[in-house]
Amino acid sequence: MTDERRGVYPFCAPCTAASEAWRTAELTGPMGGRFYGHHDVCENCGSSVRTLYNTVLWVPVSKAGRYRIIPTGGRSYVARRVVDEPVAAVVRREPVAVAHPELDATPEYRLAEACWAESEPGQALPHYQAALAEREQVLAADDPATLRVRLRVAQGLLATANYGRAIAWFELITPQLVAVFGPHHELTRAATEAVTGARLMVGGPRSEALLLTDIVAADIDRLAATDRQLVRDRAALGKALLACGDISDAVEALIQVVRDAVPGHPDTAVYRAALTEACEVAEARGKKRDVQLAGAARQLLSRADAPTSR
Known part of the structure; x- marks a missing residue:
């Protein structure tokens, strides 16, 4: 090349x-x-x-x-x-976390980094997942330090050909990377390019929706309705259905996501934004049933007790 x-x-x-x-x-x-x-x-x-x-x-x-x-x-x-002229990034906050050196010194994280450096993503992935669980007990899900490990988990899933779950992770963390680091930061670009590669491997929106449908079905058989993996995979399915033009199915999937999301959790803001986008598409391009579903979704989003970001 x-x-x-x-x-x-x-x-x-x-x-x-x-x-x-x-x-x-x-x-x-x-x-x-x-x-x-x-x-x-x-x-x-x-x-x-x-x-x-x-x-x-x-x-x-x-x-x-x-x-x-x-x-x-x-x-x-x-x-x-x-891109004609790059727009200056306006980030939500300085992309510097409070120092937690004890997290970087944990055995799981050190093992993950060592395996990744040796180009062994399959061996690194479970250690990154364990390290992420440790970080999320101490740091917020959208903390800059947490996001770096979340990105590595998504990359590990992609590198091990687990395309559907990788897409679900990238769908969740990319808006958070944009908010924290800005749209043109190397981590944000890594996520957007990686999810594009995953979609190329899957074969387009319709194939992506079919793959995620199977993944969600498998999740439902073994996970609780509010399990974060199921919620994350279902959210990705909703967005894939929207890209296919299946507006009603997309809105229904994302309504379920918002209902099952954890109130006050940073991830919930991403899911609410996805449902809002689906409502806008339904109201602009949908049929009568799509518009009715969008109305129900708007009511859910506006309720005082609806899950909402902090």
């Missing part, structure tokens, strides 16, 4: 540097989106820049952004959002 090709597969390095990872949704139907144009073709990776328009009754009504597109056969493609 040449230097020009050392980007994020299948995009070359220059095209990767000028764009950011983007979740590809299914853009069919009268109320959706459609790409127009075909210019700035890259000689290295063959991608081209196209403009995404929101459509109503198949008529383009507004621009939704510019993307680098590589067709992968039929109507399928991979895409990255073109």
Whole structure:
């Protein structure tokens, strides 16, 4: 592979540097989106820049952004959002945790780091998971120190081909990484690029939804309804269904997530935001049942006793 090709597969390095990872949704139907144009073709990776328009009754009504597109056969493609000028990051707080050196000195964390350094993600993963459990007893789930280990757990799942659970982790932690470190921090970019790679391996929103459906079914058979893994996997399923255009199923899944989430926990803010996004899609593009479900979801989100972030 040449230097020009050392980007994020299948995009070359220059095209990767000028764009950011983007979740590809299914853009069919009268109320959706459609790409127009075909210019700035890259000689290295063959991608081209196209403009995404929101459509109503198949008529383009507004621009939704510019993307680098590589067709992968039929109507399928991979895409990255073109970044014209990086926006200055506005982070929620300084990305520096209160020092907890005793956590970095724990046996589980040291073993995990040693295995990871030796390129043994399968051996590192259970130690990272154990180290994460220790950290979350002391630090908040969205503490900068905790987020670094959460990211490593997600990367470990991806490296061991556990794509569905990796996607679920990345869906949860990426908004937290953005809030704490900013959208252009190396950790945030690592997460967004990794989840793009996971989705490429899975094969698109429909395949992702099918995979996560099986994972959630397995979770339900052995976990309590409020178990964090089940809630996390179901949230990822909801977002995958939304990307497929299955709006009612997405809203229903995310309603269940918000009902089962822990009140006051940092993760709950991510789930509430996902449900809010699904409501907005339902109200803008959905059918009558979708809009009704969105109304029920809005009531859940507005209730005084609904799970909410601190």
